Amino acid sequence: DTEVTQTPKHLVMGMTNKKSLKCEQHMGHRAMYWYKQKAKKPPELMFVYSYEKLSINESVPSRFSPECPNSSLLNLHLHALQPEDSALYLCASSPGQGNGANVLTFGAGSRLTVL
């Protein structure tokens, strides 16, 4: 299995809703990432988990809450979002060790629309 799977592919939510984005990989990768990408812009790093511990939080607002239940799963909990949070949310993973330790494998993304 060489894939990163993200669900849902599309999500529409109101500003008062609570929802979650999910990401799963079975490549044995020990680092997992959340990126946010707006149209025609590069991905922006949000969070990094390394060996299931949060290692990087790029000053992301608290309405985004990451969770890493185990080494294969990564969630992003969403609450009280703003319309400007509408974007493509990309999950990625990397081996974390050995040759190619930092090569990212991306999921297909979850396209979020906040009304």
Next chain:
Amino acid sequence: GQNIDQPTEMTATEGAIVQINCTYQTSGFNGLFWYQQHAGEAPTFLSYNVLDGLEEKGRFSSFLSRSKGYSYLLLKELQMKDSASYLCAVIHRGYGQNFVFGPGTRLSVLP
């Protein structure tokens, strides 16, 4: 902080060779990566350089000069399917897996 620069758009002809440049300024450096992203899809890994020199992978090659803060991606024998955005990303030393992506170069391959 880090600053990464790439040309915004490039156009080339099918069968030709194109070079996409990336310049970076960073207080630490731990590797430079190239990714391809087709519209509406996730980025896919192409190549990476940690040391100076050229890395060749089929039709794609990537070059790095750490002293100049400069890299390029060379695409040979261009095909229509190579029309995509090309992103260079730098890992900042001391930040583990902190990738910072450049703005991306949108390449259009014309018949």
